[in-house]
Amino acid sequence: TGLSLAVGLGIVALEWxxxxxxxxxxxxxxxxxxxxxxxxxxxxxxxxxxxxHLELRRMSEFSPYLPKALIASxxxxxxxxxxxxxxxxxxxxxVNFQGRAIRQGGSxxxxxxxxxxxxxxxGTEDSAGRKVRxxxxxxxxxxxxSKNFLLxxxxxxxxxxxxxxxxxxxxxxxxxxxxxxxxxSEAATLVGILPGPNAFxxxxxxxxAVFYRNRVLDRMVALGMVSQEEARRARRSxxxxxxxxxxxxxxxxxxxxxxxxFEELEAVLGxxxxxxxxxxxxxxxxxxxQKAAENALIExxxxxxxxxxxxxxxxVSLDTASGEIRALVGGVNFAxxxxxxxxQALRQxxxxxxxxxxxxxxxxxxxxxxxxxxxxxxxxxxxxxxxRSGSVPLDMYAGFARSENVVALRIAQEAxxxxxxxxxxxxxxxxxxxxxPGLPLGxxxxxxxxxxxxxAAVGNNGVWNRPHGIVRVLDSSDCADRNRPETCRIIYExxxxxxxxxxxxxxxxxxxxVGLLQGVVQGGTGRNAFLGLGEAGKTGTTDDNRDLWFVxxxxxxxxxTGVWLGNDDNSPTNGSSGQAAAVxxxxxRQIIR
Numbered sequence: 287t288g289l290s291l292a293v294g295l296g297i298v299a300l301e302w303x304x305x306x307x308x309x310x311x312x313x314x315x316x317x318x319x320x321x322x323x324x325x326x327x328x329x330x331x332x333x334x335x336x337x338x339h340l341e342l343r344r345m346s347e348f349s350p351y352l353p354k355a356l357i358a359s360x361x362x363x364x365x366x367x368x369x370x371x372x373x374x375x376x377x378x379x380x381v382n383f384q385g386r387a388i389r390q391g392g393s394x395x396x397x398x399x400x401x402x403x404x405x406x407x408x409g410t411e412d413s414a415g416r417k418v419r420x421x422x423x424x425x426x427x428x429x430x431x432s433k434n435f436l437l438x439x440x441x442x443x444x445x446x447x448x449x450x451x452x453x454x455x456x457x458x459x460x461x462x463x464x465x466x467x468x469x470x471s472e473a474a475t476l477v478g479i480l481p482g483p484n485a486f487x488x489x490x491x492x493x494x495a496v497f498y499r500n501r502v503l504d505r506m507v508a509l510g511m512v513s514q515e516e517a518r519r520a521r522r523s524x525x526x527x528x529x530x531x532x533x534x535x536x537x538x539x540x541x542x543x544x545x546x547x548f549e550e551l552e553a554v555l556g557x558x559x560x561x562x563x564x565x566x567x568x569x570x571x572x573x574x575x576q577k578a579a580e581n582a583l584i585e586x587x588x589x590x591x592x593x594x595x596x597x598x599x600x601x602v603s604l605d606t607a608s609g610e611i612r613a614l615v616g617g618v619n620f621a622x623x624x625x626x627x628x629x630q631a632l633r634q635x636x637x638x639x640x641x642x643x644x645x646x647x648x649x650x651x652x653x654x655x656x657x658x659x660x661x662x663x664x665x666x667x668x669x670x671x672x673x674r675s676g677s678v679p680l681d682m683y684a685g686f687a688r689s690e691n692v693v694a695l696r697i698a699q700e701a702x703x704x705x706x707x708x709x710x711x712x713x714x715x716x717x718x719x720x721x722x723p724g725l726p727l728g729x730x731x732x733x734x735x736x737x738x739x740x741x742a743a744v745g746n747n748g749v750w751n752r753p754h755g756i757v758r759v760l761d762s763s764d765c766a767d768r769n770r771p772e773t774c775r776i777i778y779e780x781x782x783x784x785x786x787x788x789x790x791x792x793x794x795x796x797x798x799x800v801g802l803l804q805g806v807v808q809g810g811t812g813r814n815a816f817l818g819l820g821e822a823g824k825t826g827t828t829d830d831n832r833d834l835w836f837v838x839x840x841x842x843x844x845x846x847t848g849v850w851l852g853n854d855d856n857s858p859t860n861g862s863s864g865q866a867a868a869v870x871x872x873x874x875r876q877i878i879r
Contacts, residue, residue, distance in 0.1 A: 297418065305423055307430040310439065311403050317449035317563055318484050319762070320547050321771075322540065322571035328771075329573070332538045340454040341442040345434055348441055348465050351473035352453055354512070356441070358505040359477045361395040365433055369396040369424035393558065396424040399440050402562065405763060441465075445563045446476065447483035448535070460488060462528040470512060471520040474502040483561060484548045488525050489535040491624050495525055540576050542616030542626050543569075547755050549629065554756060554778050566760040566771050570610025575603055575845075575877060579613035582873035586865070587618045587851070594861035596834065596851045600627035600734050601873065602753075603847040604742045606839055609751025609786070613847075625854070632717060632731035633850060636826030636863070637689045637811075638835045639728035641741065642710040644686055644694075644802060647701040648795045649709065654682040654802065658696045665723040670695060686802045687810030689825060691727055698726035712790040713740035714750055728826055738837055738848030744799045745822070745839040745846050748791035754780055803838065807867075812836060814867035817874060819843075825863035832856055836866035840874065847873065 321328040342348055357364050363371050371394050393401075400423035401408045401416075408423060409416045427436060442452040450456045456476050457465040468476070475488060478498030488495035503517040512520075538544050547567060552560040583601045591597055603613040616626035625631070648654065660673035660680060673680065673690045685693030698706055703721040710719060715737070719730045735753050743750035759778040766773035780786060791799075803822035806812040811825040815836055823838015832852055839846040849866045852859060 297422075305404065305407060305426050307426060318447075318548075318551075318565045318567060320544060320567045320569060322543075322569050322573050322576070324573040328568065331540055331544050331571075333534055334449055337455070337458065339451055340458065341452060342438075342454050342465060345438050345441075348453065349468035349473050351470045351512075352441065352465060352468060352477070353437055354506060355470075355473045355477040355502050356395070356437075356480075358509050358511055359502045360398070360480060362505075362509060364395050364437070367394060367396075369400075369426075369428035370394060370421045393420070394424065395440050396427055396436055397421065398444065399436060400424045400427060401558070402443060402445065403439075405562075405564070444480070445483055445561070446479050447487060447563075449563070450483075451563070460527055460531050462530070469520070469523075470503070470516060471499065471523045471525065474506070474520060475499045475525050478502050481561075482548075484551065485545075486624075487535055489527055489532050490538070490541065490545075490620065492525065494624075499525065536621065539573065540571060540614065541620040542624075542628065543571055543576070543611065543614040543755060545620075545624060546611075546614060546616070546626055546629050549626075550754065550756050551759070554783075555759065564761060564763040565777070566762050566774060568757045568760070568771075569755050570605060570608070570612060570757050571614070571755065572612045575613040576615075578873055578876040579603060579615050582869050582876065583615050583849070584618050586869045586872070590861075590865065591851075594859055594865065595853075595857075596859040596861055597853050598627060599849070599851045599869070600631065601847065601849050601869070602628045602735055602738050603845055604738055604753055606742045606745045606844045606846045607751075609739060609742060609753050610757060610780075611753060611755045612845065614755070623854075627734065627850065627854075629733055629735045631850075632733060633833050633852065634728050634730070634828040635732050635737055636728040636828040636833055636835055637691075637694075638737060638824045638826035638837050639710075639730075639732075640686065640689065640694045640726065641744065641799065641803070641824055642713070642715075643698045643701065643706050643726045644682060645713075645744075645791065645795060645799055646705040646709040647682075647697045648798055649792070650701055650705065652682075652697070652701070654798055657681045658685060658693045660690065660692060663692055663695065665695060665699065668723055670723075683802060683805050686824075687805040687808075689806075689811045694726045695723065709791075710740065712750070713743045714752065715740055728828065734848045734850045738846055741803075741823070741837045741839060741848070742846035743790055744796050744803070745841065746796075747793045748789060748796035750788045750790045752780075752785035754785075756780060800841065807838065811863060812838070812867045814864045815871040815874075817871060817878070819878070821874070823867070823870065825867055827863040830858035831861055832858055834859065834861050834863050834866045836863060836870045838870060840878075843874075843878065845874075845877070849873075 320331045397420050401420050404423045408419045446456040453465040461472055486494045500521050506512045507517045579601045583599045587599050601615045605612055614628050616628045617623050657679040660677050662672040663670050672692050675688050680693055707719045717732045739753035757780055760774035761777050764775040800822050806824050807815050807821050812823050821840050826835030834851040837848040849869045851866050
């Protein structure tokens, strides 16, 4: 409408003088530095590249493939718009809506340059105001500078991860050559990094690098920038990375956790801001616990996985009181598989899910001393076998400790599946739960991270904290003293979104559940986790032993740990949940000795 246009022009007129254009601001260049704790000291998880920043003076000094690949991938209408592209925004919105996920961004090359050069003015919050300021800067850049100058500036200054700013830096680091000498395949590989410069690189995520390279090549062919034959040859070529880059990137400590932090960074900062550099990320990871976790999991899968037919596993430890991730092992070998089984794997939890069944029943006033029949039963036409341990009725303590399915089903039937789901969701289970007779026995898939977070809430007297790796994010471009992180401006701190210290279960209910969980270890299915220190936990096994679980905590040690063993292809194992309990016990013994 006319009123909206007038308001928009008024905002532009008001903001326009605030943005100096000559000379352009120097880029404040810094990597995303992720810190963990080791012996009480904060240390970085990855060695940082310290090569001086290099820029090329003219467009003609870059490989001719680079600007073509960049425009094809990031902004096909670059030479036609005025800094903001309404058609591109509309197209991205349609693609994202159809895919039900963010697959395309609507920012032009000029807008990306605007938020990189004018970070202080544009801001770091993920908001509509930031988008407006970004658009105004982009319009002013286009008014003062030529398209080729803006493209040259972008090529020299765009953030490409790993403390790399500009394609000359990236070419020297990854391929040990100048950006003027890049082949079509190499140019497309580097441009393919742009959508997620902090999320992956061609060394640790080779398959992803190939996928994004090929996507850039397809766009170049579609726009007539290269021939089908040129693209075919480029697709068939291997991405050969410099040995120095390979050595540096493979030296990352806790690689699954390091990779996970960038997932979480997008969640807490927003996608566009998380693509930038100049962040100091402080985490709760304890590298001593991390080493013990890696040893316990990898040793078990290596020594016993072959005989018991499981090839993978996951282990995550949370600070029971805060939800901070203290150790995270997302698989047995990051170089072979970057899939994070802690945060990304949806697996059936088996009998570990009974925690929510019993919790819902206790909330409705069922006393734990109440007994339930061990006879077989029928539910929704399904006949379910009786107790394995005999026909004598069992109270909640015995039914839970022995993990008798028919007892859990009778309790769930009386408590109501809706109440069971509600209880699980309050304790942080966000994965979809199906209200079917299989629910109480762990039919609906969850991630090890959310399940471990739920157990931590029980151990924390009924108070839930979102399981998280990031404690706070600092802006390293805004510090009183760049050598002292404590002087940098805080962009994000855990808890500001209301996901900390949330009472979800009455303390009396939580205390009773802790007693039930202790019974599992003292005289039930979790005996392999026994340490004699009041440990509490629950085993879980799914059909054909496809998933082997133990999740538990030591009340006096403020640590809740979840262990999963199995196979990525969901094939059966010959193991039992006792094996997961043994991994948990071996890990905890390393910590407490």
